[in-house]
Amino acid sequence: EDQVTQSPEALRLQEGESSSLNCSYTVSGLRGLFWYRQDPGKGPEFLFTLYSAGEEKEKERLKATLTKKESFLHITAPKPEDSATYLCAVKSSASKIIFGSGTRLSIRP
Amino acid sequence: ETGVTQTPRHLVMGMTNKKSLKCEQHLGHNAMYWYKQSAKKPLELMFVYSLEERVENNSVPSRFSPECPNSSHLFLHLHTLQPEDSALYLCASSQEEGGNSPLHFGNGTRLTVT
Numbered sequence: 001e002d003q004v005t006q007s008p009e010a011l012r013l014q015e016g017e018s019s020s021l022n023c024s025y026t027v028s029g030l031r032g033l034f035w036y037r038q039d040p041g042k043g044p045e046f047l048f049t050l051y052s053a054g055e056e057k058e059k060e061r062l063k064a065t066l067t068k069k070e071s072f073l074h075i076t077a078p079k080p081e082d083s084a085t086y087l088c089a090v091k092s093s094a095s096k097i098i099f100g101s102g103t104r105l106s107i108r109p
Numbered sequence: 110e111t112g113v114t115q116t117p118r119h120l121v122m123g124m125t126n127k128k129s130l131k132c133e134q135h136l137g138h139n140a141m142y143w144y145k146q147s148a149k150k151p152l153e154l155m156f157v158y159s160l161e162e163r164v165e166n167n168s169v170p171s172r173f174s175p176e177c178p179n180s181s182h183l184f185l186h187l188h189t190l191q192p193e194d195s196a197l198y199l200c201a202s203s204q205e206e207g208g209n210s211p212l213h214f215g216n217g218t219r220l221t222v223t
Binding site for chain 1: 209
């Protein structure tokens with residue numbers, strides 16, 4: 001069964017304290033792994049797509065990496081404005097998109 | 110106006126009411142989606158439309174009725190809802206339905222069923 005698990009459920013960091021969010025997946029034929037950011041009261045905002053193991057993408061303080069079983073979203077020297085819920089989703093060979101439950105990230109000044 | 114726009118932003122309705130949610134995308138995309146987001150649960154896909162044809166109905170109760178009059182507009186008609194239907198309803202679009210293009214979401218309608 002296709003499944004996406006994100007950990008931790010919530011993460012509180014001090015400003016400048018780097019860390020990583022995890023997205024573990026089981027899917028039949030990965031066609032793409034997507035990271036989104038969701039602010040309170042808003043819809044998810046697209047960040048990255050990763051297609052194959054070994055691929056990396058960067059945007060400002062965020063870097064996403066992909067292996068055959070999981071993806072990491074690394075946050076380097078985060079700022080309070082990076083506080084949000086980060087969602088991971090995978091697309092299977094059957095074109096089904098499966099979302100994880102998200103990680104709520106809080107950055108304290 | 111750009112992106113995906115949803116109206117209303119908030120909706121409170123009784124169980125016997127009939128209401129509709131509206132979504133409009135200005136991205137020139139060919140696929141549109143309805144998702145349900147409940148607290149601490151993954152997004153649940155409800156319906157998918159590709160070029161105005163419904164291609165997926167994810168075992169959604171008949172009290173939810175989608176309509177896609179053209180590739181830019183999507184509606185979700187609601188009637189005789191239950192309190193457990195209270196959630197954030199998100200509309201999304203993508204370039205095409207079967208490819209690898211990402212979803213672009215609206216800001217959702219927060220629905221409360223009393």
